[in-house]
Amino acid sequence: MADTSSVFSRGGGGGAFEGHVQAAFLTTLITQGRVPCIPAAEIEELAFQATRLGYATDDLFVRAKVSGGNEHRMLLQLKYNLTLSASNDTFCEVISAFWVDYNNAALFNPALDKLVIVKSGLNEIERNHTKVLLNWAKHKTSSQDFFLEVNRIQVKKERLQVFTDVLTAVNQGVALTDDEVWQFLRCVELLDYDFLQTGSVDEAHVLSLLNLARSEDATSDARAIWNDLLAMASHLNLNGGSITSISVREEPVYQQFGFRRLVPAYQALQRLQSNGQAILLPMKNTVGGYQLSREDTKARITQSVNESHFTIVAGAAGVGKSALMRDWLTEQVDGNAFFVFRADQFNKPHLSQVLTEQGVNAELEELFACLSRPAIAIQVEVIIRPALYRPGW
Structure with missing residues (x-):
């Protein structure tokens, strides 16, 4: 198959995007912020290259907990400029890994855990239809209700067909029932971040948070702290490391943080x-x-x-x-x-x-x-x- 990847991806840009998202989650871990997709939960652990933990989804593992409540796990695939199409090999690999983890009862609880696609931007169809489709799956009370709603709108049917086609392929050619498709999609989330783009809003937001979280005695400004977090994420990713809300306090960069403001x-x-x-x-x-x-x-x-x-x-x-x-x-x-x-x-x-x-x-x-x-x-x-x-x- 011809290599249709962008010059950006072949030059390592995809890895840079992955590192920026991982560093953003590190920031959330340190600042005790709320984790996306799971309201009211705080991150307790991050694990990089999670295949060593038994997962097929490998880019980032997040363990988060609601205070006094449930523990949740998030499995993230971080892909720059991913095309959500049954003909896209990377997307098929993402869904295949999700399907393996979704069916691993020892490591994944569909009632609590999330499978998260993170990409560098959503197009109009993804934002107005794919995300809506996934939200419908979560909020409809049955697969029948879900499919009745989806089948009313042609573009929603087409988006759903992408998932059902890939799921059939990764399930060794055996089509899933409507209920199986619905239950799986209830666990899937789609996020986007604009890291590496000129005038990145996400990076500007990270810098605002770091500036707010800096200690009064900090020797580094927000930009320098962000660069340290990027380096830390790169090191953890390269070595398949893990870090918790407790162990991160031993890291030199943690000394730059304070919580007075x-x-x-x-x-x-x-x-x-x-x-x-x-x-x-x-x-x-x-x-x-x-x-x-x-x-x-x-x-x-x-x-x-x-x-x-x-x-x-x-x-x-x-x-x-x-x-x-x-x-x-x-x-x-x-x-x-x-x-x-x-x-x-x-x-x-x-x-x-x-x-x-x-x-x-x-x-x-x-x-x-x-x-x-x-x-x-x-x-x-x-x-x-x-x-x-x-x-x-």
Whole structure:
């Protein structure tokens, strides 16, 4: 087969992308941030080149735990510019490794663990349809419900067919049942980061977090600390190493960190999110025990949020705008990634006053630095997505 890889990949760019993502997870481990895909969990261990642990998925292993709750494992494949196609050998290898690990009951629990594809960017179809497809799998109550929803929309059917074709191939040519496909897809996540791109938002966010987390006695600036973390990730990857939230404290780079500013920022973020949940929870999405399916409207919201800085959901009073947005947030947005406000809370001359009345004294930049996914703020019927922000690392 002809080598169709890019000059970037052949020159080691793919490995550089892998190293940047691994270093970002190292940053999250050290700063005790929230891990993507598993709301409220903190990383306890990272393992590089995880085949030595018995996994087929080898780029990065993450063990995370919710305080006082369950332990979760994430198996990540980090691929620069991956094409999600049944004709792409790398994608087939990724799904093959996922399938092996998914069926290894000793190492993987489908109810708690995640299989994560990380790539360097999502195209329009992947962002508006593949991610939606995977979110539907998680939130539908049965395979029948899932397939009924998918089969209504041709582009969703095509995206699903990619997965079913590859799964059939890796399952020695034996087609999976609808329920088997659905159960597998419930564990799959798709993330993207723009490391190595000119003007990288993700790198800018990492530097903001590192600046917030620097000790007052630090001898290195945020950029130097980031370079040290990249070198540390490279060393661990080369040697198939592991590091925990305890052992990392022995590393020289850890001495550059302090938590005087970081801890209050995390506490402020948690308070703001808790206040938002108190607004969301009373919103009812059923009438007389019935819930309307508004998937077409949700799909339009998803596309608008992905393509625009501002999305406005408007309609007559009582048509269910708030309930619609509660459902959309639950299905499409990471649990750490949105704030909820009432319109009357913004009846102040300055945004700082709005936050202060919520018991939040941190600066917006500090709040964004602590988030694990893009921030979305809601003002009753309005969703606001800050331009070019990727909170998370």
